[in-house]
Amino acid sequence: MRRQGVRPALILLLIAVGALLGTIVGEIAGEYVPVLTRSASVALDPPVRLSLLNIFDLTLGLKFRINAAGAVGIVLVLLAFRRI
Secondary structure, three states: OOOOOOOHHHHHHHHHHHHHHHHHHHHHHOOOOHHHHOEEEEEOOOOEEEEEOOOEEEEEOOEEEEEHHHHHHHHHHHHHHHHO
């Protein structure tokens, strides 16, 4: 059942908060549970370079890196939101 008025921006914010909190917990607890620090990266490599008549150069790069604890944090935040 979908809620009335749930905005995609709110879901993206919750995902970002869950990833951030999970990553922080993973970095702290990583000394005791090393599996929490395993990570995966997705990147735009090489960066996109836009040049306008050799006057203006713009370089755009993007990289996402998430560890196991960050993924768990995302799931927990979304489950908590679903129950509210």
